[in-house]
Amino acid sequence: TQLLEQSPQFLSIQEGENLTVYCNSSSVFSSxxxxxxxxxxxxxxxxxxxxxxxVKKLKRLTFQFGDARKDSSLHITAAQPGDTGLYxxxxxxxxxxxxxxxxxxxxxxx
Amino acid sequence: GAxxxxxxxxxxxxxxxxxxxxxxxxxxxxxxxxxxxQFPKQSLMLMATSNExxxxxxxxxxxxxxxxxxxxxxxxxxxxxxxxxxxxxxxYICSATLGGxxxxxxxxxxxxxxxxx
Numbered sequence: 715t716q717l718l719e720q721s722p723q724f725l726s727i728q729e730g731e732n733l734t735v736y737c738n739s740s741s742v743f744s745s746x747x748x749x750x751x752x753x754x755x756x757x758x759x760x761x762x763x764x765x766x767x768x769v770k771k772l773k774r775l776t777f778q779f780g781d782a783r784k785d786s787s788l789h790i791t792a793a794q795p796g797d798t799g800l801y802x803x804x805x806x807x808x809x810x811x812x813x814x815x816x817x818x819x820x821x822x823x824x
Numbered sequence: 825g826a827x828x829x830x831x832x833x834x835x836x837x838x839x840x841x842x843x844x845x846x847x848x849x850x851x852x853x854x855x856x857x858x859x860x861x862q863f864p865k866q867s868l869m870l871m872a873t874s875n876e877x878x879x880x881x882x883x884x885x886x887x888x889x890x891x892x893x894x895x896x897x898x899x900x901x902x903x904x905x906x907x908x909x910x911x912x913x914x915x916y917i918c919s920a921t922l923g924g925x926x927x928x929x930x931x932x933x934x935x936x937x938x939x940x941x
Contacts (some may be wrong), residue, residue: 720867747929756830756917756932757868801865810856810921812930817867 717741718805720815728823730792735801735818738785743805746786747812748777751800793822828920830933837908838941844904845936847918853898856922858930859891862915874901886909908940 719738727733737746745764750758755756761770763779763786770777774797778788800819804812827850835843847857856875860868871904872893892904899917901920905912915937919930 756934759929814867
């Protein structure tokens with residue numbers, strides 16, 4: 715089974731600061747997805763990256779897929795309290811199965 | 825966008841009871857559905873992959889006789905937790921995808937919180 719190591723697992727910062735969440739593996743994935751999950755709800759897809767080296771932006775969120783398609787990062791600029799939540803990366807294996815990272819529980823303090 | 829509905833959202837029942845959870849794709853036909861389990865403060869763990877009209881494929885360590893999965897149509901999959909015990913208490917989440925080739929995204933339901941007393 716391919717594993718995804720996500721770090722940090724917990725992060726608490728002040729509003730306005732920048733942060734980066736990392737997702738690393740020794741295996742290659744056909745694509746990698748980032749989700750955000752609120753308590754008591756299912757994950758909501760933020761972005762899918764497919765091509766090695768790909769960079770996607772979603773407002774203040776920047777997602778990058780490593781050149782070798784083994785790792786990814788999520789960078790948030792000027793974090794706001796509304797960004798608080800659980801962020802999950804998930805790599806796609808064959809037959810569309812997803813393997814999830816451990817998650818990063820992000821808290822943005824006003 | 826693609827919508828997946830999961831029902832019920834919350835179940836509390838006595839030990840020994842069997843509980844059925846439904847997962848429906850509301851506006852698309854889902855060739856493949858996935859069932860996950862999530863314990864508090866942990867990530868999602870895949871339990872099984874369900875393809876319409878065929879038997880589900882279970883992940884290692886997941887008892888197929890304990891967690892019965894039926895995917896009788898392209899819009900509905902059900903997970904039945906048989907003879908549930910307190911250790912089965914968890915957050916169960918389904919997802920659905922169009923299937924086929926390519927990087928089809930998974931669309932997740934809002935989960936079912938199962939509490940076994």
